[in-house]
Amino acid sequence: DSGVTQTPKHLITATGQRVTLRCSPRSGDLSVYWYQQSLDQGLQFLIQYYNGEERAKGNILERFSAQQFPDLHSELNLSSLELGDSALYFCASSSRQVQGYTFGSGTRLTVV
Amino acid sequence: DQQVKQNSPSLSVQEGRISILNCDYTNSMFDYFLWYKKYPAEGPTFLISISSIKDKNEDGRFTVFLNKSAKHLSLHIVPSQPGDSAVYFCAASDEQNSGGSNYKLTFGKGTLLTVNP
Numbered sequence: 001d002s003g004v005t006q007t008p009k010h011l012i013t014a015t016g017q018r019v020t021l022r023c024s025p026r027s028g029d030l031s032v033y034w035y036q037q038s039l040d041q042g043l044q045f046l047i048q049y050y051n052g053e054e055r056a057k058g059n060i061l062e063r064f065s066a067q068q069f070p071d072l073h074s075e076l077n078l079s080s081l082e083l084g085d086s087a088l089y090f091c092a093s094s095s096r097q098v099q100g101y102t103f104g105s106g107t108r109l110t111v112v
Numbered sequence: 113d114q115q116v117k118q119n120s121p122s123l124s125v126q127e128g129r130i131s132i133l134n135c136d137y138t139n140s141m142f143d144y145f146l147w148y149k150k151y152p153a154e155g156p157t158f159l160i161s162i163s164s165i166k167d168k169n170e171d172g173r174f175t176v177f178l179n180k181s182a183k184h185l186s187l188h189i190v191p192s193q194p195g196d197s198a199v200y201f202c203a204a205s206d207e208q209n210s211g212g213s214n215y216k217l218t219f220g221k222g223t224l225l226t227v228n229p
Contacts (some may be wrong), residue, residue, distance in 0.1 A: 002155065011144060029214060041220030043156070056216060091157055094215055099205070100146050101217055103155030108128075 003027065004089050006104035008090055014112055018079040025093030031055070032074040033094070033101060034066055036058045037088040046057055081111045115139045116204050118220035126228055131189040133223050135202030138183065142204040146217065147176060147187050150199045159200070161185070192227045199224050 003026035013019055025032050034046040036059075045058030049068035060066075063081075068074040078085060086110050092101035117136045125131045135145075143164040148156035162169040162176045162185065169176050175188045189196055202220040 002157070004127075004155070006155075035219075043219045045219070048216065092155075099144060100158050100161060100203075101156075103148075103157070105155045106153070108153070 002102050002104060004091060004093050004102050004104035006089075006107050008107060009105065010108050010110075012110045012112060013044070013081060015081055016082060017081050017111075018077065019081065019109065020077070021076040021089050021091075021109075023074045023091030023093075023104060025074070025091075026095070026102050029093035029095045029102070030072065031094045032068055032072070033092045034060075034074070034076050035090040035092065036087050037090065037106075038084075041087075043090065046076070051106065078109070083111050086111045115142075115221075116202055116218050116220040118200075118202055118223050120223050121221070122224040122226070124146070124226045124228060126191050127194055128191045131187075131192040131196065131225055131227065133187040133189075133200050133225065135185045135187075135220055136183060137185075137204050139204070139218075140183070141206045142218075144205045145176070145178060145185050146173075146203045147174075148201040148203060148219075150222070152199065156201055189225075192225075194227045194229050197225060197227045203205075 005024040007022045029049045029061045033048045035043045046060040047066050048056040066076045088106045090106045127209040146161040147159040149159045160174045178185045199222040201222045203217040
């Protein structure tokens with residue numbers, strides 16, 4: 001157990017629908033990062049939050065949004081889903097004390 | 113612009129031999145480098161790291177070498193074991209300028225290592 005919790009582990013939904021992925025960072029970590037891993041693709045950075053505020057944006061579609069709540073958990077909202085959104089979505093957290101990220105086990109999203 | 117590049121999508125080696133995974137970077141501001149290992153259906157896990165003030169860091173069977181002038185790093189696994197079969201991601205950070213809230217890792221696309229028994 002890495003300490004980063006992602007739910008749900010698997011999600012199957014239809015095109016056009018909206019889903020919410022949840023992430024609880026490791027205790028004490030203020031930063032949360034969201035990554036997408038599609039087939040044959042590496043880890044594509046989507047967005048970063050630090051202590052509730054957006055810090056950096058990567059290749060995140062306008063149909064996607066995220067937020068970090070006061071208790072530091074984060075949610076990634078994906079709307080108007082398309083088949084191409086099927087991927088593994090990873091959350092990671094970091095702290096000043098430990099270099100590097102700690103990743104969750106991911107949410108596998110399948111859009112049918 | 114891909115700042116961290118892993119040009120080999122896959123690598124296959126025999127058990128007991130050395131595995132060498134390569135990574136190149138273009139951003140001269142990067143000063144800390146990490147390798148992550150990822151098994152299918154799991155999140156990446158930290159493997160080994162190296163600071164730019166060093167040129168080698170060793171941890172058991174895993175050694176990372178850094179050549180700053182060439183902007184190149186490599187991960188050596190000796191001896192390779194079937195359990196090492198996974199995707200390996202190289203990552204880099206600009207730690208001097210991105211500590212705290214701005215801390216950010218840039219990842220390569222990964223190399224799939226297969227160790228054959």
